[in-house]
Amino acid sequence: xxxxxxxxxxxxxxxxxxxxxxxxxxxxxxxxxxxxxxxxxxxxxxxxxxxxxxxxxxxxxxxxxxxxxxxxxxxxxxxxxxxxxxxxxxxxxxx
Amino acid sequence: xxxxxxxxxxxxxxxxxxxxxxxxxxxxxxxxxxxxxxxxxxxxxxxxxxxxxxxxxxxxxxxxxxxxxxxxxxxxxxxxxxxxxxxxxxxxxxxxxxxxxxxxxxxxxxxxxxxxxxxxxxxxxxxxxxxxxxxxxxxxxxxxxxxxxxxxxxxxxxxxxxxxxxxxxxxxxxxxxxxxxxxxxxxxxxxxxxxxxxxxxxxxxxxxxxxxxxxxxxxxxxxxxxxxxxxxxxxxxxxxxxxxxxxxxxxxxxxxxxxxxxxxxxxxxxxxxxxxxxxxxxxxxxxxxxxxxxxxxxxxxxxxxxxxxxxxxxxxxxxxxxxxxxxxxxxxxxxxxxxxxxxxxxxxxxxxxxxxxxxxxxxxxxxxxxxxxxxxxxxxxxxxxxxxxxxxxxxxxxxxxxxxxxxxxxxxxxxxxxxxxxxxxxxxxxxxxxxxxxxxxxxxxxxxxxxxxxxxxxxxxxxxxxxxxxxxxxxxxx
Numbered sequence: 224x225x226x227x228x229x230x231x232x233x234x235x236x237x238x239x240x241x242x243x244x245x246x247x248x249x250x251x252x253x254x255x256x257x258x259x260x261x262x263x264x265x266x267x268x269x270x271x272x273x274x275x276x277x278x279x280x281x282x283x284x285x286x287x288x289x290x291x292x293x294x295x296x297x298x299x300x301x302x303x304x305x306x307x308x309x310x311x312x313x314x315x316x317x318x
Numbered sequence: 319x320x321x322x323x324x325x326x327x328x329x330x331x332x333x334x335x336x337x338x339x340x341x342x343x344x345x346x347x348x349x350x351x352x353x354x355x356x357x358x359x360x361x362x363x364x365x366x367x368x369x370x371x372x373x374x375x376x377x378x379x380x381x382x383x384x385x386x387x388x389x390x391x392x393x394x395x396x397x398x399x400x401x402x403x404x405x406x407x408x409x410x411x412x413x414x415x416x417x418x419x420x421x422x423x424x425x426x427x428x429x430x431x432x433x434x435x436x437x438x439x440x441x442x443x444x445x446x447x448x449x450x451x452x453x454x455x456x457x458x459x460x461x462x463x464x465x466x467x468x469x470x471x472x473x474x475x476x477x478x479x480x481x482x483x484x485x486x487x488x489x490x491x492x493x494x495x496x497x498x499x500x501x502x503x504x505x506x507x508x509x510x511x512x513x514x515x516x517x518x519x520x521x522x523x524x525x526x527x528x529x530x531x532x533x534x535x536x537x538x539x540x541x542x543x544x545x546x547x548x549x550x551x552x553x554x555x556x557x558x559x560x561x562x563x564x565x566x567x568x569x570x571x572x573x574x575x576x577x578x579x580x581x582x583x584x585x586x587x588x589x590x591x592x593x594x595x596x597x598x599x600x601x602x603x604x605x606x607x608x609x610x611x612x613x614x615x616x617x618x619x620x621x622x623x624x625x626x627x628x629x630x631x632x633x634x635x636x637x638x639x640x641x642x643x644x645x646x647x648x649x650x651x652x653x654x655x656x657x658x659x660x661x662x663x664x665x666x667x668x669x670x671x672x673x674x675x676x677x678x679x680x681x682x683x684x685x686x687x688x689x690x691x692x693x694x695x696x697x698x699x700x701x702x703x704x705x706x707x708x709x710x711x712x713x714x715x716x717x718x719x720x721x722x723x724x725x726x727x728x729x730x731x732x733x734x735x736x737x738x739x740x741x742x743x744x745x746x747x748x749x750x751x752x753x754x755x756x757x758x759x760x761x762x763x764x765x766x767x768x769x770x771x772x773x774x775x776x777x778x779x780x781x782x783x784x785x786x787x788x789x790x791x792x793x794x795x796x
Contacts, residue, residue, distance in 0.1 A: 276391070282598065289336060290336050291342030299357075316457075
């Protein structure tokens with residue numbers, strides 16, 4: 224599978240990352256290298272091998288359903304760029 | 319051409335836990351902004367999610383209640399998209415191997431039972447909230463809701479009308495409350511529906527292009543939105559057009575759906591297994607333990623009411639609409655086993671009517687099932703008439719004499735006159751006083767009889783036993 228220039232622009236759009244033409248070309252080359260590696264891996268016969276969903280052979284630990292967190296809004300908001308009325312303010316990005 | 323509507327529903331049920339799905343912050347509704355958003359919910363660097371056992375348990379409960387397969391291992395995935403109220407830049411959800419797979423829900427369409435198959439039900443976290451208010455060109459974000467546990471229940475496209483979709487949604491709504499996994503509060507967004515709607519020529523077995531309609535936070539909107547959307551698609555097709563696959567938003571104020579995003583603009587979520595979460599193992603032993611915790615399910619109760627209490631199917635459906643109502647009915651029937659139908663009638667009539675009027679749930683009913691059963695007992699043993707019982711019910715509702723029907727009847731002198739000697743004497747007097755009616759009745763005017771009964775009831779202020787009055791009066795007039 225080869226990645227096109229348009230694919231790179233589309234991925235950038237989805238991730239809301241601004242790219243200029245030059246950057247996009249660099250990224251296209253880098254991503255294409257990664258795709259080549261994936262192609263090599265995909266050539267390996269994995270028939271009969273159970274898909275691995277996690278690299279470690281352990282299972283999820285669970286916590287009991289108890290509220291353990293107290294309100295620390297002031298501490299968290301002290302390091303936020305901008306807050307008002309208890310809200311975190313972010314640039315308007317959605318129309 | 320005849321068209322067939324095809325509908326599948328996606329329901330987001332907020333799970334009734336204390337804490338969030340991956341953090342120990344509270345999910346209590348209506349808190350001051352950002353006071354229930356901890357490091358994990360804010361996605362501060364270095365934090366890790368730890369799965370809440372209560373969340374998994376609730377998903378297992380639903381799986382068992384709908385006869386689904388419980389997957390083990392079950393896997394969590396990252397659903398990537400950009401939105402200001404999604405601090406991590408992805409939502410933890412499930413893609414492959416959701417906790418619940420398959421199963422079905424039986425819905426009662428009048429007297430006909432229909433089966434709606436479920437595709438899956440998966441766990442995920444809710445996002446935060448963006449506030450629409452303008453903060454000098456910035457957006458305000460409240461992350462209290464971020465990380466609230468949701469179970470997304472996805473049905474197969476098995477419904478064929480808006481009415482069927484509503485009944486399915488109501489049945490599911492009742493079920494999640496019944497098994498205690500979701501409070502079902504639609505105003506607070508605890509139970510939200512999205513509908514996938516398509517149309518096709520009747521008789522065709524090929525699915526048409528579907529549109530997903532979002533933002534349906536009441537059963538009425540669900541019905542209206544589906545009707546509007548189906549009509550819209552039929553009009554396009556009849557004009558020779560093509561339905562575009564897209565996500566549409568329902569606008570309740572204008573009763574229409576409109577494009578939110580088309581397939582081309584659709585998100586590419588780039589799902590992949592979340593490396594922060596290990597595969598979830600659900601042991602047989604755990605499943606069995608949850609099975610023990612499940613209450614008798616609505617369907618089983620419905621059937622039992624029909625067979626054991628000889629109730630009509632309709633009554634059984636109404637009484638099992640909520641577990642609280644079914645419990646109320648059963649407690650009352652326990653005290654009055656021979657009068658199940660009387661109990662049913664009163665709960666569906668007087669009790670439900672009063673609850674609706676006051677806008678409260680049966681769990682908050684001021685009359686206990688025991689007190690209620692005592693009242694009905696007095697009807698069935700002839701102490702009071704059904705009509706008087708309604709007045710007693712009213713007094714009980716207001717807590718008079720601690721809701722004790724017997725004391726209220728005694729104190730207000732409402733006891734029915736069942737002494738036939740006394741009634742006979744009274745009837746004799748009334749017959750003498752009303753010779754015209756007597757003559758009319760004997761002359762074949764049935765109405766005159768009712769007028770005489772009315773006179774007797776009036777003279778006793780409604781306390782004469784109506785059945786007895788009828789019998790004695792008939793004897794006297796024949």
